[in-house]
Amino acid sequence: MNPKPKLVSRAVLVPFILVTSLFFAWGFANDITNPMVKAFSKIFRMSTTDGALVQLAFYGGYFAMAFPAALFIRKFSYKSGILVGLALYACGALMFIPASKTGLYFPFLIAYFILTCGLSFLETSSNPYILSMGDESTATRRLNLSQAFNPIGSLLGMFCAMQFIQARMSPLDTAERAQLSDAEFEAVKAADLNVLITPYVIVGLVILALFFLIFFTKMPKNGDKDHSMNLGRVLKRIWAIPRYREGVIAQFFYVGAQIMCWTFIIQYGTRVFTQTGMEEQAAEVLSQRYNIVAMAIFCVSRFICTFLMKYFSPGALLMTFAIAGSALTAGVIGFQNINGMYCLVGVSACMSLMFPTIYGIALEGLGDDAKFGAAGLIMAILGGSIMPPAQAAIIDQGMLFGLPAVNVSFILPLICFLVIIVYGYRSHTIHHRDRRTAAKA
Numbered sequence: 001m002n003p004k005p006k007l008v009s010r011a012v013l014v015p016f017i018l019v020t021s022l023f024f025a026w027g028f029a030n031d032i033t034n035p036m037v038k039a040f041s042k043i044f045r046m047s048t049t050d051g052a053l054v055q056l057a058f059y060g061g062y063f064a065m066a067f068p069a070a071l072f073i074r075k076f077s078y079k080s081g082i083l084v085g086l087a088l089y090a091c092g093a094l095m096f097i098p099a100s101k102t103g104l105y106f107p108f109l110i111a112y113f114i115l116t117c118g119l120s121f122l123e124t125s126s127n128p129y130i131l132s133m134g135d136e137s138t139a140t141r142r143l144n145l146s147q148a149f150n151p152i153g154s155l156l157g158m159f160c161a162m163q164f165i166q167a168r169m170s171p172l173d174t175a176e177r178a179q180l181s182d183a184e185f186e187a188v189k190a191a192d193l194n195v196l197i198t199p200y201v202i203v204g205l206v207i208l209a210l211f212f213l214i215f216f217t218k219m220p221k222n223g224d225k226d227h228s229m230n231l232g233r234v235l236k237r238i239w240a241i242p243r244y245r246e247g248v249i250a251q252f253f254y255v256g257a258q259i260m261c262w263t264f265i266i267q268y269g270t271r272v273f274t275q276t277g278m279e280e281q282a283a284e285v286l287s288q289r290y291n292i293v294a295m296a297i298f299c300v301s302r303f304i305c306t307f308l309m310k311y312f313s314p315g316a317l318l319m320t321f322a323i324a325g326s327a328l329t330a331g332v333i334g335f336q337n338i339n340g341m342y343c344l345v346g347v348s349a350c351m352s353l354m355f356p357t358i359y360g361i362a363l364e365g366l367g368d369d370a371k372f373g374a375a376g377l378i379m380a381i382l383g384g385s386i387m388p389p390a391q392a393a394i395i396d397q398g399m400l401f402g403l404p405a406v407n408v409s410f411i412l413p414l415i416c417f418l419v420i421i422v423y424g425y426r427s428h429t430i431h432h433r434d435r436r437t438a439a440k441a
Contacts, residue, residue, distance in 0.1 A: 035158070037052050052391075063381065065120035077221065078126075170192055
């Protein structure tokens with residue numbers, strides 16, 4: 001009787017830990033950025049829609065660099081891709097220094113774009129690299145384990161955004177800033193920008209240190225055997241696989257749902273708490289605390305889901321959690337009080353397994369083609385770039401259909417979860433059946 005394959009063998013434990021640390025690193029970047037939509041809107045006296053350009057620049061970098069990253073990794077190695085990603089990440093973070101000196105919004109968008117070009121390299125490299133570090137039968141569980149450290153980084157990012165940015169910015173709300181003279185406004189803006197850049201500069205230096213640590217560490221060469229560049233042929237081959245093709249679509253909608261729920265919890269909570277008489281800045285800080293609670297629940301839930309995958313089909317779990325997420329999102333839309341906030345926090349528990357599970361199902365059995373397959377799934381992160389501005393445009397309407405527009409705007413995440421339900425169902429039934437038939441053949 002053959003022993004069950006280990007989730008992570010001793011031979012690759014140190015590289016596994018180092019690559020897993022990258023999941024923490026980009027989780028920090030993602031979730032210190034989400035609250036910046038509100039922060040930049042205040043600093044530059046902009047609408048929520050203009051502030052959401054942060055997300056367009058941030059997730060646009062993921063989209064733009066995914067296939068260049070895949071080509072680079074195919075030509076060289078996973079380790080090389082990781083090093084390029086870390087270098088770009090550090091460069092983008094440190095560019096916040098000159099951006100703040102200009103006092104303009106656009107240079108910050110450039111810095112975010114460069115930073116996330118680095119994150120695109122990291123995710124395109126790290127996710128399939130983790131899948132390759134052991135037996136294929138444990139690949140999705142292994143990726144869920146690594147991804148479980150992503151929300152820990154996100155928690156730290158949220159905490160830094162709350163304690164070191166939002167709490168230290170000027171307490172003047174958007175309306176009060178609009179009444180300032182030009183000179184007064186410029187003084188407040190300069191002070192707020194100095195507050196905002198500090199965490200990014202620190203993380204840039206930390207990422208540089210991680211670059212050198214990985215540079216001098218011997219890493220396994222899993223999946224680095226094929227360096228051919230037949231991109232068109234490979235894409236045609238993998239796109240013909242239904243579970244991969246549908247996985248890219250599902251990932252697009254999942255990332256859109258995740259970023260919308262975590263970005264606009266601030267706007268949603270601010271509306272809920274200010275209607276009780278709370279001041280706007282206090283309501284924003286309290287909303288961010290709820291966001292941190294949501295991320296803590298997300299983190300715990302991901303570890304639980306990694307355990308559950310020992311006993312249940314990933315597709316079945318994906319479908320079940322998506323159904324629960326849809327029900328809670330309906331509550332976010334319908335409730336106009338604290339109950340809606342509780343539902344929005346609960347959505348995070350349902351989202352916890354979705355990204356790595358869709359990823360693992362879609363890449364299953366692709367072998368070395370997983371490098372290009374991973375690029376397609378990373379490009380699907382574009383959903384986090386396109387959907388938040390659309391939601392922001394709804395929020396800016398004020399009231400719609402007799403409801404606060406911020407409530408109505410969550411119809412977009414609800415649609416996303418419905419798409420994921422379909423993918424989970426098809427994965428559990430059709431695709432799972434097709435894989436078993438192929439294995440018997």
